[in-house]
Amino acid sequence: MQVGDTAPEFTAPLATGEDVDSFTLSEAVEDGPVVLAFFPGAFTSVCSHELTTFRERLSTFEDAGVRLYGVSVDSPFALNAFHDELDLNFPLLSDANHELVHEYDVAMDFAELGVRDVAKRAVFVVDEDRTITYAWVSDDPGVEPDYEEVEAAATDA
Secondary structure (H helix, E strand, C coil): CCCCEEECCEEEEEECCCHHHHHHHHCCCCCCCCCECCCCCCCCHHHHHHHHHHHHHHHHHHHCEEEEEEEEEECHHHHHHHHHHHHHCEEECCCCHHHHHHCCEEEEEHHHHHHEEEEEEEEEEEEECCEEEEEEECCCCCCCCHHHHHHHHHHHH
């Protein structure tokens, strides 16, 4: 997925830390732009750091009317536990069926660990028309996004 592409429509389990609800992209963007922050896996050090950094910066997104969602292939129940452990103030989306990582072209394997089809670290800003206005994808799971760049792209969406 690149800037200017139409973001694939999807419905996925939404982990809020307490409950598991349902999230549909087309419904979410009716209320304004969204940020989809894909991460490889819950309970890992770099992912924990990334999501806590987004937690600390959430007010910038909220002030601009932008909603933030973390996305991984973890089950919604694992994401609820991860959400609580990090005291996150935004929900997480479960791609346990691995459809989103393929639709957004961010699937990767950790062959040495025997793990397949986890999310690359990636961030997409999707506007009200489901157009991708910002795309960042890293082939290195140890590299985090430029948070200021994501904030600028989201607040301009």
